[in-house]
Structure formats: structure tokens, C-alpha cells
Amino acid sequence: MGTYAPFMGQEAAQVGSAVALEEGDWIFPSFRETAAMYMRGVPMAMLFAYWMGNEGGQRFPEGVRVLPISIPVGTHALHAVGFAWASKLRGEGSCSLAYFGDGGTSKGDFHEAMNMAGVFRVPVIFFCQNNQYAISVPRRAQTASKTIAQKALAYGFPGILVDGNDLVTVYAATRWARKRAMEGEGPTLIEAVTYRLGPHTTADDPTKYRSEEEVEEWKPLDPLVRTRLYLRNCCLWDEEMEESVRLYAEERVNRLVKEAESFPDPAIEDMFTYTFAQMPPSLEAQMREYREFLKSTER
Ligand SMILES: Cc1ncc(C[n+]2csc(CCOP(=O)(O)OP(=O)(O)O)c2C)c(N)n1
Known part of the structure; x- marks a missing residue:
């Protein structure tokens, strides 16, 4: 694997929001949304391939x-916002x-x-x-606002603050926002309060900027700990189930890592052809130069 952005501690925020959407909806992930992407149908082997440095891992299956x-x-x-606006204009009924x-x-x-989203109620x-x-x-140090959620008020739509480590709350908040969107009431900002238990990426050392005590304080609030406790109290989870799920996951992950490793290597040209449907002349020149360089190293 190359540099990877782990999401330990953020499972409830990602899974709760992803499963609250409907089939026709779209998600726009940043680099830490592995769980949300998986829940929305991205094959796990593709996620692994991408983090191994293969851009082919981002060409998701049709649909x-x-x-x-x-x-x-x-x-x-x-x-x-652009996608949502288009969906509204076309009457597609997705968010x-x-x-x-x-x-x-x-x-x-x-x-x-x-x-833009507020003005056009997308x-x-x-x-x-x-x-x-x-x-x-x-x-x-990021903002002088008391909450991030309150920023929505300035744009004329609701901003809600939720416990991002509570799976059910995140689900309910996202369902509510989706319902509003579908009823033509426009956007919602959800601030899911959570904690990154791991490093920023595998290239980061968080001990340089935060204390071990702070991390320890958040550990009991880990959404996996809380969800496990909740399910146990509902008699929906026990040691035996946990062990069988763990074994299933381990076997599956090992198999899918192998599958990702067997993806074809990207071609050198992909570096130039990947971004534009029609390559601009400046990139064409760079590609020519690069090919000549490769040829010169063959001699
Ligand atoms: C436009 C831009 N500037 C800087 C960076 C470098 N960078 C990568 S992640 C990051 C911090 C992102 O923090 P946040 O939005 O809170 O997301 P988190 O990493 O906590 O999930 C920065 C500054 C970048 N990727 N893109």
C-alpha cells in the first residue's frame, strides 16, 4: 500500500450516512471515505488497488x-452541487x-x-x-465559529449538529436531510462530531501534535464499542457472532488484497491520458518528451 488515510473512529458517521441514501443518489467522497464508498457499492478490491497507487481502482463499475x-x-x-442541480432540473428525484x-x-x-446550493435550493x-x-x-484553530453546523444559517438553510459516533443518530439525521431535499426544500449541512483515532495518513505521526490522554478520552466513545454495546443490550450480538464475522472479514480482505494485486499495472501513458477526454497540446508535448526520455534510457 502507498500512503493511506485511515478512518478508525469515523465508522458510524460514514456508514450511517451512506446507508441512509437511496439507490439513485450520488456521493462525493474525499480521501477518508473508504467505509462510505464501500457501503455505496465500490468493490473493496478497487479501493485497495487505488491505495496501492493504481488509478484504475477509481474506475468504478457502471451504476x-x-x-x-x-x-x-x-x-x-x-x-x-452541480450534480444535484442537474438532477433537480431533470426531475430525476435523486440527491x-x-x-x-x-x-x-x-x-x-x-x-x-x-x-449556490442555498440560492437554487438544490x-x-x-x-x-x-x-x-x-x-x-x-x-x-480552524474556525472562530462555535460550531460548523451554524455556518449553514448564513446561507439560508438548516445546519444540524449530531453525535457522529452514534450510528442511529447519523442515519436519522441523513434521512431527514434527504427527505427535505426530495421535497424541494433544498440543502442541509450536517456536522457529525467524531474523532480520528488513527493518524491523518500512514505517513503521519499524530504524537507530534496531540496527547495520548486526549486519544484515551475518546476511546470509550469509539462507534464500534458503542454499537457493539447497543446490539448486545438488544440481544442482537454476542461473542460467537463477533468471532464468525471477524473470520469472514479476515478471509475476505485477504482474498480481495490478492485480487487487487493482480490488477494490471497502469500504462505509463495513463499519467497523461487520465484527466482529459481530449489531451491538451501542452500534455501531448510532455508525453512526447517523456517517451523520448524512455527511449534514450533504453540505449
Ligand atoms: C487544496 C488542498 N490543500 C491542501 C491539501 C493537503 N491536505 C491534505 S488533507 C488536509 C487536511 C484536511 O483536513 P479535513 O478537511 O479536516 O479532513 P480530514 O483529513 O480530517 O479527514 C490537507 C491540508 C490538499 N489535499 N488539498
């Missing part, structure tokens, strides 16, 4: 309504949901998207996973 991962922070909020972090709300794109859900950090920048 999977998930946009490619947005590595640039926040830009995809605008894409979600779009954009995932981003607390850091993403400092981007101009976020504010442009919120404004069926879009802005889903902010406030996981308390944007790499090393803590939430308190």
Missing part, C-alpha cells in the same frame, strides 16, 4: 453512483451528498457551494465529519 476520490480538499462540494472534514470548511469552494447534503483535526490543525 455505482460514487464520484472518484477528491484529494484536493473541498473542491468536490461544488461538484456535488447528492458531499463528504468533507472540518478543514474543508475553510476552503472557498465550501462557501461557494453552500451559497437537493444536496453537505456532510462534515468534524474529526477534530485537519492534519495537525485542531478544530479550535
Whole structure:
């Protein structure tokens, strides 16, 4: 694997929101939404392949309504608004949901998207996973607003603050936002308060900017711990089930990693041909130059 952005601690926020959508809806993920993407139908082997550095892992099967991962922070909020607006104009009856972090709300794109969505009342859900950090920048240094949810008020639509580690609450909030969108009432901003238990990416060392005590405080609030407890209390979960699910998952993940490893390597040309339907002359020149360079190394 290359550099990877883990989502430990954010499972409830991602799964709860993803399953609240309907089949025709679209999601716009950033780089940390592996669980949401999986829940919306992206094959796990493709997710692995992508994080192994193979862009082919982002060419999702036809019918999977998930946009490619947005590595640039926040830009995809605008894409979600465009899609949702088109859906409204065409009367398709679907909505779009954009995932981003607390850091993403400092981007101009976020504010442009919120404004446009409010003015045209488009069926879009802005889903902010406030996981308390944007790499090393803590939430308190990100914005002087008391909450991120309150930013929606300035754009003329509701912003709701939810416990992002509570699976059922996240589901209910997203259903509510979707219903509003479908009834022509326009966008909703959901701030799901959560915590990134792991590093920003596998290339990050969080001990440089946060204390072990802080992490320990959040551990009992881990959505997996809470969901397990809830299901046990409802007599829907026990040790035996947990062990069988664990074994199933282990076997499946191992098999799908192998499948991802067997994906064909991308061609060198893909680096140039990937982005544009019609390659601009500047890229064509770069590709020619690169081919000549490769030829020169053969001699
Ligand atoms: C436009 C842009 N600027 C900077 C970066 C580098 N970068 C990658 S992730 C990140 C922080 C994102 O924080 P947040 O939006 O809170 O999401 P999180 O990583 O916590 O999920 C930054 C600054 C980037 N990818 N894109």
C-alpha cells in the first residue's frame, strides 16, 4: 500500500450516512471515505488497488453512483452541487451528498457551494465529519465559529449538529436531510462530531501534535464499542457472532488484497491520458518528451 488515510473512529458517521441514501443518489467522497464508498457499492478490491497507487481502482463499475476520490480538499462540494442541480432540473428525484472534514470548511469552494446550493435550493447534503483535526490543525484553530453546523444559517438553510459516533443518530439525521431535499426544500449541512483515532495518513505521526490522554478520552466513545454495546443490550450480538464475522472479514480482505494485486499495472501513458477526454497540446508535448526520455534510457 502507498500512503493511506485511515478512518478508525469515523465508522458510524460514514456508514450511517451512506446507508441512509437511496439507490439513485450520488456521493462525493474525499480521501477518508473508504467505509462510505464501500457501503455505496465500490468493490473493496478497487479501493485497495487505488491505495496501492493504481488509478484504475477509481474506475468504478457502471451504476455505482460514487464520484472518484477528491484529494484536493473541498473542491468536490461544488461538484456535488452541480450534480444535484442537474438532477433537480431533470426531475430525476435523486440527491447528492458531499463528504468533507472540518478543514474543508475553510476552503472557498465550501462557501461557494453552500451559497449556490442555498440560492437554487438544490437537493444536496453537505456532510462534515468534524474529526477534530485537519492534519495537525485542531478544530479550535480552524474556525472562530462555535460550531460548523451554524455556518449553514448564513446561507439560508438548516445546519444540524449530531453525535457522529452514534450510528442511529447519523442515519436519522441523513434521512431527514434527504427527505427535505426530495421535497424541494433544498440543502442541509450536517456536522457529525467524531474523532480520528488513527493518524491523518500512514505517513503521519499524530504524537507530534496531540496527547495520548486526549486519544484515551475518546476511546470509550469509539462507534464500534458503542454499537457493539447497543446490539448486545438488544440481544442482537454476542461473542460467537463477533468471532464468525471477524473470520469472514479476515478471509475476505485477504482474498480481495490478492485480487487487487493482480490488477494490471497502469500504462505509463495513463499519467497523461487520465484527466482529459481530449489531451491538451501542452500534455501531448510532455508525453512526447517523456517517451523520448524512455527511449534514450533504453540505449
Ligand atoms: C487544496 C488542498 N490543500 C491542501 C491539501 C493537503 N491536505 C491534505 S488533507 C488536509 C487536511 C484536511 O483536513 P479535513 O478537511 O479536516 O479532513 P480530514 O483529513 O480530517 O479527514 C490537507 C491540508 C490538499 N489535499 N488539498
